[in-house]
Amino acid sequence: MSGVQELAEGVFACNRRQIARAITLVESMRMEDRAQARELLGILREHPTSAVRVGVTGVPGAGKSTFIDALGVRLIDQGHKVAVLAVDPSSTKTGGSILGDRTRMAALAISDDAFIRPSPSGAHLGGVARATRESMLVVEAAGYDVILVETVGVGQSEVAVAGMVDTFLLVTLARAGDQLQGIKKGILEMADVITVNKADGDNEAASRVAARELKTAMKLITSDPTRRPPVLTSSSYTGDGLPEIWQAIMDHRAHLESTGGLAQRRARQQRDWMWSLVDDELLESVRQTPAVKRIRNQLEEDVMQGNLSAMEAAQEVLIAFAGQLPATWIQDE
Numbered sequence: 001m002s003g004v005q006e007l008a009e010g011v012f013a014c015n016r017r018q019i020a021r022a023i024t025l026v027e028s029m030r031m032e033d034r035a036q037a038r039e040l041l042g043i044l045r046e047h048p049t050s051a052v053r054v055g056v057t058g059v060p061g062a063g064k065s066t067f068i069d070a071l072g073v074r075l076i077d078q079g080h081k082v083a084v085l086a087v088d089p090s091s092t093k094t095g096g097s098i099l100g101d102r103t104r105m106a107a108l109a110i111s112d113d114a115f116i117r118p119s120p121s122g123a124h125l126g127g128v129a130r131a132t133r134e135s136m137l138v139v140e141a142a143g144y145d146v147i148l149v150e151t152v153g154v155g156q157s158e159v160a161v162a163g164m165v166d167t168f169l170l171v172t173l174a175r176a177g178d179q180l181q182g183i184k185k186g187i188l189e190m191a192d193v194i195t196v197n198k199a200d201g202d203n204e205a206a207s208r209v210a211a212r213e214l215k216t217a218m219k220l221i222t223s224d225p226t227r228r229p230p231v232l233t234s235s236s237y238t239g240d241g242l243p244e245i246w247q248a249i250m251d252h253r254a255h256l257e258s259t260g261g262l263a264q265r266r267a268r269q270q271r272d273w274m275w276s277l278v279d280d281e282l283l284e285s286v287r288q289t290p291a292v293k294r295i296r297n298q299l300e301e302d303v304m305q306g307n308l309s310a311m312e313a314a315q316e317v318l319i320a321f322a323g324q325l326p327a328t329w330i331q332d333e
Contacts, residue, residue, distance in 0.1 A: 058171030
């Protein structure tokens with residue numbers, strides 16, 4: 001049995017160590033690891049699942065991690081297996097990640113039916129790690145039937161996570177009259193379910209007011225009047241609203257299935273994923289081409305010193321890359 005086949009068998013057996021190794025493999029940028037990752041994913045895709053994929057985003061301080069912890073524990077009590085792919089902010093200087101989600105998901109972290117994988121987001125637009133899609137396939141193959149993808153909440157670029165899940169959940173807060181100003185219209189347009197979180201104690205009344213305002217806003221921007229995203233309230237502390245939110249997620253999935261939208265959405269996601277992979281592989285190929293590596297440092301220095309424009313330097317990189325391509329790939333018009 002090959003190493004990749006053995007790793008796949010470990011994933012199918014829900015061996016946590018093997019799952020972690022598999023995700024590390026698909027996250028790797030090394031060329032030899034990418035080849036093994038493609039082989040692994042090919043094996044895992046032979047066993048399709050019907051897992052529920054939910055993206056969770058929200059304004060800073062909305063309590064996304066604590067919300068996921070409370071919801072995840074409730075789902076496990078109902079017999080589900082929950083995987084959380086939590087994308088942490090990365091340092092722009094070192095690439096290091098805070099990786100603090102385990103401290104905010106204390107109950108899930110100790111559950112045998114939960115798997116939490118914090119991954120640094122790096123420089124990837126959308127606050128989603130480059131390999132999050134592949135990681136979803138790994139945990140689904142391991143038998144986790146609810147996949148929660150938590151993003152760093154960086155604004156309009158959250159379109160990245162909306163493009164890889166079935167249901168997009170927006171977690172927001174009640175804020176002294178300015179809650180709507182803190183939410184980008186683009187995120188509201190992508191949301192399938194919305195909750196005003198921390199609706200407990202002194203915040204409960206304000207949260208209900210905020211929910212009413214959001215409902216009004218959704219009437220103005222929702223293009224499909226037959227299916228307007230529900231706006232709910234929730235409390236991770238008391239558990240109030242969590243059953244209703246999960247029911248709203250399942251209602252949205254049922255709506256997609258009844259209209260054929262779920263299959264269409266996943267098909268479009270596969271198409272977009274294909275081109276995303278092409279973009280990633282092309283960029284890495286350009287960076288690793290010997291001709292480009294020879295001139296890269298000098299070009300960067302010239303741009304930084306103002307001796308060369310970014311446009312001119314980019315053209316030099318592309319010319320160097322094109323010179324390395326097989327002649328059969330370059331066609332004269």
